[in-house]
Amino acid sequence: MKTRTTTPEGAAYHDNLASEWSSRYVSGGFEKRYQFIERSLKPFVNQETRWLDLGCGSGILARCLDRMGAVGMAVDGSGEMIMAATSEAKAAGLHGFEYQQIQTVELLDLPGASFGGVLCSSVLEYVQTPSNALDEISRVLRPDGHLLISVPNKYSLLRAMQKSMRFFGKIIGKKYFSYLDVSKNAYTRKEILFELESRSLKVNTVSYFDPLLPNWVTLIIPPSLVFVHATRIDHA
Numbered sequence: 001m002k003t004r005t006t007t008p009e010g011a012a013y014h015d016n017l018a019s020e021w022s023s024r025y026v027s028g029g030f031e032k033r034y035q036f037i038e039r040s041l042k043p044f045v046n047q048e049t050r051w052l053d054l055g056c057g058s059g060i061l062a063r064c065l066d067r068m069g070a071v072g073m074a075v076d077g078s079g080e081m082i083m084a085a086t087s088e089a090k091a092a093g094l095h096g097f098e099y100q101q102i103q104t105v106e107l108l109d110l111p112g113a114s115f116g117g118v119l120c121s122s123v124l125e126y127v128q129t130p131s132n133a134l135d136e137i138s139r140v141l142r143p144d145g146h147l148l149i150s151v152p153n154k155y156s157l158l159r160a161m162q163k164s165m166r167f168f169g170k171i172i173g174k175k176y177f178s179y180l181d182v183s184k185n186a187y188t189r190k191e192i193l194f195e196l197e198s199r200s201l202k203v204n205t206v207s208y209f210d211p212l213l214p215n216w217v218t219l220i221i222p223p224s225l226v227f228v229h230a231t232r233i234d235h236a
Contacts, residue, residue, distance in 0.1 A: 008104055010126025011077030013182045014057065018080035021058040022088060029211025033225075036209050037121060037148070038064050040227065044146040045070045049116035052140060053097070054105055054133075055123030059085025065119070066096040072115060075102045106132035113142040120149040122225070125183040131195070138199040143234030147201060148227070150209070152186040155222035158212060159186065189226055201230040 014021070024030040045051070045068040053062040056074035058081050065072070066089070074097045076082050082101040089097065102108065105120075106129055118141050124130045141147060152159060162177040169176040187195075193203050208215075210223035 008077050008126070008128060009182045011081075011104075013126075013179070014076075014078045015080040018058055018078065018084040021081065021084065022060050025060050032211055033209060034060065034064070036227075037061060037119075037150075040148055040207070040229065041065065041119070042068065044117060044148070044229075047071075049146075050114070051097075051117040051119060052110075052115040054118055054120045054137065055126075056085055056099070057081050059089055059097070059099060061119060061121055062097045062099070063089055063092060063094055066094040069096075070117070071096040072117075073098045073100060073110075075100050075105070075108070077102055077104055104128075106136065108136045108140060110140050112139050113145075115140050115145060116142055117146045118148070120147070122150050122152070124149070124187075125152050125185045127185065130185050134195055134199055138201055138232065141201075141232040143232050145232045147196075147230045147232070149192075149196075149230070150225045150227045151192050152183065153208070153222050153224060153226050154186040154188045154191070156186070156210075156224045157221050158210065158224045187226060192226055192228060196228065196230050200233045202233050203228055203230045205229045 025034045047069040049070060051065050051070045051072035053074035056062050056076045059074055062074035074085060079101045082099050086099045105127060118137050124133060127133050166176045166180055196203055207227045208218045208223040209225040209227055210218055213221060213223055
């Protein structure tokens with residue numbers, strides 16, 4: 001049986017960022033990523049589809065779904081993030097989503113096949129056992145339901161540069177890119193597609209995002225994120 005008795009490292013790390021997290025999305029790379037995900041979601045969101053924002057942080061993407069007319073749940077292991085998400089949704093006058101703290105995305109206390117859509121944006125990188133989280137995603141997604149998921153690209157040039165700067169920073173007593181302490185999982189395109197397809201998730205499209213590189217450059221230089229749209233296959 002999958003159990004968890006302590007707060008996951010990724011959630012504990014993000015507790016300290018909750019008050020400022022949404023403000024990161026108003027400019028720079030975070031704003032570009034928000035716009036990219038918003039465009040990716042639009043074709044699949046309607047008022048009849050119940051969504052789960054898995055690892056919602058301060059709720060910035062759940063509010064995006066809410067504004068599109070979706071309803072559902074947004075969950076996160078960080079209590080501080082959930083408090084921020086609840087407060088910010090209320091301030092925005094949005095009521096389509098329920099915000100709830102969970103122990104871990106690796107074990108969801110939710111009924112099977114209960115969501116028509118799951119959004120999992122840059123969450124697997126922080127999970128101790130990503131395979132468990134993917135099992136849960138497949139379980140709670142209804143047949144023909146949509147999954148939109150992003151993961152770090154194992155070959156990302158930006159991530160490699162950050163790791164190098166972090167290594168040399170330690171030599172001079174600087175702590176650059178502290179998120180790398182808890183961001184431990186990255187994937188190649190082939191690896192994430194295998195993980196999804198082995199769980200009855202049919203891959204429909206694969207796209208890429210990088211906060212610095214133009215789209216055409218990502219055909220040559222590995223971008224930061226692999227973004228996949230998949231649907232749940234009904235074997236019944």
